[in-house]
Amino acid sequence: MAIAPIFKRQGWKRSDLLRQLVIYSITILIVMMSPAIDQSLVLGQLPSLTTPSNTHSPPVGVERRGTLESTWVHLDGQELFRIASPAILNRSEPSEQIPVEIRAKQIEANLALVVASGGLSGEEVLDPKTLQVLIETVNEQPVLFVKDKNLAEAKVLLTVTDADAQYASVSKERLANKWKKILEQELRQALELRQPEALRQQISTVIKALVTTALLTLMLGIAWAFFGRRKQQLEQRQAAESAFIHTQELATLEPLDAESGVQLFQRLQYHFGLQERFQIVRFVRWLLFWAIAFIWVIGNAYSLNAFPQTRHFAQKVVIVPIVVLIAWFFMGLINQLSDFGIDRFIWRWEQEQLLTGVNLQRIATIANAFKGLKKVLIYTVGIFWVLQWLDVVPVSILALGALFALTVSFVAQSLLKDLVNGFLILLEDQFRIGDYIRVGDVSGKVENLNLRITQIRSDAGNLITLPNSLIAQVENMSRIWARADFRIEVAYHTNVDRALAVVRETVDQMAQEPEWQSTILDTHELFGVDQISYTGITIRIWIKTAPLKQWRIAQELRRRLKIAFDRHNIQIGIPLQVILENGYSKPNSIEN
Incomplete structure (x- = not known):
């Protein structure tokens, strides 16, 4: 049972660069329109992007x-x-x-x-x-x-x-x-x-406001640093707990027995308790960061508003950034709270499911996709709310809509294919985060999966990103169980029965050892002579293993067979050379 992938939450914490760039671009667009805002900011309006003659x-x-x-x-x-x-x-x-x-x-x-x-x-x-x-x-x-x-x-x-x-x-x-x-x-x-x-009093008020802002920033900064250290400690404890549970996982297709299930469930409870505390600490640090930002915005606005000469400038400079900042804060707050809600729901769902790696991986993959979709919807609605609050005139909406429609016309077709195929991958449970798959010429372990893309870590350590629309055929090499298709070639003159007995004895002995007993599921599906050629005799055996264990088992079996063959004087296959004379082979003319 593969439980470890559920704890690998990196996919759950991803930061979508494309969505952030879109949000930043719209914010910068609003701020860059400040010359036009100068004429209408008091009414909370933005001028049109185009001014017809x-x-x-x-x-x-x-x-x-x-x-x-x-x-x-x-x-x-x-x-x-x-x-x-x-x-x-x-x-x-x-x-x-x-x-x-x-x-x-x-x-x-x-x-x-x-x-x-x-x-x-x-x-x-x-x-x-x-x-x-x-x-x-x-x-x-x-x-x-x-x-x-x-x-x-x-x-x-x-x-x-x-x-x-x-x-x-x-x-x-x-x-x-x-x-x-x-x-x-x-x-x-x-x-x-x-x-x-009055001027002296205004200067005194500004100094007091700036000193108060600095002191509050210092206090909140100390608290932010404290929770940062606490966050690092929880991350280390989470990593240690995940590593411990990973070493205790069982590669079996059946649910855990009662005693082992209770012990593992307690470990899971403790781990999810750590994760919940980690999320709370991260949320508190997020609130402290925004508190510091609001304090400085309010402090600057109060300072500028203290002088009548800069009061109008204070409104021009502060109103739109405050609106954007508040909207950004509430979008992030709703996103964080919805993450808490999804995690609580996932935790309850995990308690109701059998404690198998299949169930846990599936839950992690679905939650990963829904969190990404939820984040896009929240920030999209928030951006349109900001534009509506600022009362962007219809011409601006049409101009932005035309630009958006032009962009969508080029990317919508492939994007729609990505979303549909990603939904079908999740619905049909073709693969999950943590599975080892091959798509065309690309193979590796799935690290991230959402409705649009699939990210695979290759054997060379490269992170490969594939749009879901390109995934037409998938080879999943880690679903439920795996197989080591093991072949070894011995010399042509070797006593074949003796070689078969040595291979069988070595495999059975390895399967009965406690270290390998839980990962080797079956060794009797296929065993025998697979091929006879001029290079020797090929012995083939199928070994049914736990997911992702086939390569490690094959490596260990090769090491043991090398030792066993040396002990029984069994040579591996080598090419043979036959010398012909007048169209007939001479006696003893076969050379190695």
């Missing part, structure tokens, strides 16, 4: 409602209120109407001039305590001005238009009073944050 869709960040278009006005990265303008269907054509996004930038520029004049230098230094926002009616339109005792004259901020009032569904005067309160509060706060005392 003639489009009736509003720009990113602009909302169209009937005949009106609206957008936000910002100050120091904060949303103040929405302004509106008549809708412009085609912005590529000249028009007397000012687009709403252009109007919003003009208002933001006016606010920035007021805030900048409250800085540390300049002729006009505004006082946050005396600053006022006034409303005056000009041409029947409410106009908002900013006034301060240090200003020579009031500065215009914006005009409340009919479109603004229509969009807000209130009168222009009422809307002007509402905006007046908002602007007074936000402008005074912006000026206060730019005073020398």
